[in-house]
Amino acid sequence: xxxxxxxxxxxxxxxxxxxxxxxxxxxxxxxxxxxxxxxxxxxxxxxxxxxxxxxxxxxxxxxxxxxxxxxxxxxxxxxxxxxxxxxxxxxxxxxxxxxxxxxxxxxxxxxxxxxxxxxxxxxxxxxxxxxxxxxxxxxxxxxxxxxxxxxxxxxxxxxxxxxxxxxxxxxx
Numbered sequence: 484x485x486x487x488x489x490x491x492x493x494x495x496x497x498x499x500x501x502x503x504x505x506x507x508x509x510x511x512x513x514x515x516x517x518x519x520x521x522x523x524x525x526x527x528x529x530x531x532x533x534x535x536x537x538x539x540x541x542x543x544x545x546x547x548x549x550x551x552x553x554x555x556x557x558x559x560x561x562x563x564x565x566x567x568x569x570x571x572x573x574x575x576x577x578x579x580x581x582x583x584x585x586x587x588x589x590x591x592x593x594x595x596x597x598x599x600x601x602x603x604x605x606x607x608x609x610x611x612x613x614x615x616x617x618x619x620x621x622x623x624x625x626x627x628x629x630x631x632x633x634x635x636x637x638x639x640x641x642x643x644x645x646x647x648x649x650x651x652x653x654x655x
Contacts, residue, residue, distance in 0.1 A: 490587035495562050498581070498589060499552050502566075505544040511537050515588035523577070523594040524606050542612045546570060546605065547577075560584070570608065575601035606630050 494513050501509035511533055520530040520539060530539045547568045554565040564579045575596060582591035596602050607630040614623035 491558075491560060491562075491583045494583060494587045494589065495555070495557075495564070495581065499555075499564065502544070503550050503552065505550075507537060507540045507544055510540050510544075513589050515584050515586070515590040518588075518590055518592065520592040521594065523596045524602065524610075538613070538616055542609050542616060546608045546612065547575065557581075570601045570604045573601040573604050574598075575605070603630070603633050606633070 498510060498513045501513065514533045514536055516533050517531070518533055518536055520536055522529070530536055547570055550566050550568040552564055552566040556563050560583045562581045562583075564581065566577055568575045568577070576598075578595040580591075580593040580595075581589050584590040596605070607627065610630060611623040611627040614620075614626055
C-alpha cells in the first residue's frame with residue numbers, strides 16, 4: 484500500500500473516531516484549511532474553510548448523538564461513510580462523501596441524510612444554533628419559529644399518512 488493511500492485510510496479512521504466521540508478538535512485536525520462542506524439541507528450556501536467547519540461541527544456534534552458508523556467504502560482520495568445516529572428522539576442515517584487532498588487531509592464533504600423527519604428536526608435544531616453562534620439571536624428565534632410547522636407537518640405525515648401508502652398497507 485502506498486504511503487498516500489495508507490495516510491488517507493488513517494485520516495478517515497481518525498475522522499470516524501472523532502465523530503463517534505464528538506471530538507471537534509480531533510475532527511478539525513483531519514481537515515484541509517480550504518475544506519468545503521455541502522449541506523444536506525440547502526444549496527443556498529456551503530461551509531468553507533476549517534474555521535467555518537469548526538463552528539458547524541461544534542453545533543453538529545451537540546445535535547447529532549450516538550453516532551455509530553456501519554459502512555465504509557472507498558480508496559485513494561474518495562470514501563463514502565455511512566452511520567446511524569439520533570437527532571432528538573428521531574433515528575437518523577447519514578452518508579458522507581469525503582474527498583482527500585494529496586496530503587491525506589479531507590478537502591470536501593458532501594452529506595446526505597434520511598429520513599425526512601430527522602432532517603427537519605436537524606434543521607429545527609441546527610439552524611437556530613448556528614445563528615446564535617454567529618451572534619444573530621433574532622435570526623435564531625425566527626428560524627426556530629419558522630421551522631416548527633415544517634417539522635410538525637413532516638413528522639405527522641410520516642406517522643399517519645405515509646404508513647397508509649406502504650405496499651403492504653390494507654385498503655380501508
